Amino acid sequence: MSRDFREQTVVKARGLTKKFKDFKAVDNLDLSIERGMIYGFLGPNGSGKTTAMRMLTGLLTPSEGSVEVLGLKVPKDAEALKYKIGYMTQTFSLYGDLTVFENLKFVAKIYGLRGSIQKKRIPELLERYELSELKDRFAGKMSGGQRQRLALAAAVIHKPLLLFLDEPTSAVDPESRRNFWEQLFDLSDAGTSIVVSTHFMDEAERCHKIAILEAGRKRADGTPEDLMHAMGANVYEVEGPDLRDMRLKLLALEDVVSAAQLGARLRVLVSRRVHNPEDWLTQRPEVRQATRISKVRPNLEDVFVTSTGEGRQ
Numbered sequence: 001m002s003r004d005f006r007e008q009t010v011v012k013a014r015g016l017t018k019k020f021k022d023f024k025a026v027d028n029l030d031l032s033i034e035r036g037m038i039y040g041f042l043g044p045n046g047s048g049k050t051t052a053m054r055m056l057t058g059l060l061t062p063s064e065g066s067v068e069v070l071g072l073k074v075p076k077d078a079e080a081l082k083y084k085i086g087y088m089t090q091t092f093s094l095y096g097d098l099t100v101f102e103n104l105k106f107v108a109k110i111y112g113l114r115g116s117i118q119k120k121r122i123p124e125l126l127e128r129y130e131l132s133e134l135k136d137r138f139a140g141k142m143s144g145g146q147r148q149r150l151a152l153a154a155a156v157i158h159k160p161l162l163l164f165l166d167e168p169t170s171a172v173d174p175e176s177r178r179n180f181w182e183q184l185f186d187l188s189d190a191g192t193s194i195v196v197s198t199h200f201m202d203e204a205e206r207c208h209k210i211a212i213l214e215a216g217r218k219r220a221d222g223t224p225e226d227l228m229h230a231m232g233a234n235v236y237e238v239e240g241p242d243l244r245d246m247r248l249k250l251l252a253l254e255d256v257v258s259a260a261q262l263g264a265r266l267r268v269l270v271s272r273r274v275h276n277p278e279d280w281l282t283q284r285p286e287v288r289q290a291t292r293i294s295k296v297r298p299n300l301e302d303v304f305v306t307s308t309g310e311g312r313q
């Protein structure tokens with residue numbers, strides 16, 4: 001039993017599949033998430049992030065596959081698991097007609113926290129999540145950022161070992177998002193493992209590891225750095241006149257994985273199949289009018305585009 005705390009796997013899934021009639025919302029997903037990690041599910045709407053998360057939390061029964069979370073078999077041991085995990089759903093699931101304090105008290109009761117523990121824990125959470133001055137405010141009358149802080153406080157009230165967050169920042173402004181991530185790093189530093197879904201690239205880049213999901217399937221996984229390093233394309237920025245026309249012409253080439261206009265530049269991904277991509281690109285008639293072509297470092301969006309079918313649209 002003296003295994004290193006950090007090395008333990010908190011989520012193990014093999015062949016995890018969820019079918020709704022003939023439609024596979026999650027298709028043969030394998031996952032291995034280590035303790036202490038912030039693990040991201042990155043994918044567009046409908047890629048299966050929520051469905052996967054609901055199966056991992058024991059709320060939804062898989063059609064196929066096996067899941068073990070914190071050493072418990074899911075969904076068989078879902079009841080015991082409930083007390084060890086926190087789950088912040090995509091839509092605000094607390095009571096708008098209860099105050100901040102009443103909501104936390106209610107959730108504390110659900111988790112069976114004793115009165116003496118509640119008395120210590122609730123003020124601690126109000127303070128940590130900057131809710132002390134809002135404690136008598138109805139949750140329904142709070143801003144998106146405030147509500148999100150309350151939802152996080154409620155999700156960690158019982159000090160879960162593992163926290164699931166489903167697109168937690170989709171309804172908040174950039175500053176609240178930044179602050180929210182600071183809170184996640186604090187939780188992670190204190191030993192909480194976190195699984196978070198997002199469709200924001202900058203958020204995914206903050207995760208220790210990510211899985212890229214598309215149409216229910218895992219297209220790639222690893223650390224953001226490793227994924228960028230292993231990417232199957234070289235990235236170039238092209239400047240010049242009539243970029244829209246240049247983009248369409250480049251997209252027609254089989255070895256151009258993607259061409260996207262970013263203001264006055266085109267970001268062009270050339271397949272790794274091409275031997276000498278710089279010469280290949282600069283000599284193409286499609287970029288004859290270009291005034292500058294330069295190689296740039298890949299980012300996570302490039303990884304996403306090369307792992308999914310997004311780039312050619």
Ligand SMILES: Nc1ncnc2c1ncn2[C@@H]1O[C@H](COP(=O)(O)OP(=O)(O)OP(=O)(O)O)[C@@H](O)[C@H]1O
Pocket residue numbers: 020024025043044045046047048049050051052090167
């Ligand atoms: N109960 C259900 N019955 C039928 N289809 C469903 C059900 N739940 C989800 N789906 C479908 O499964 C697919 C995956 O949905 P899911 O909500 O898991 O995706 P997501 O990546 O979380 O996207 P979003 O960000 O939009 O929530 C979608 O096409 C969705 O319509």
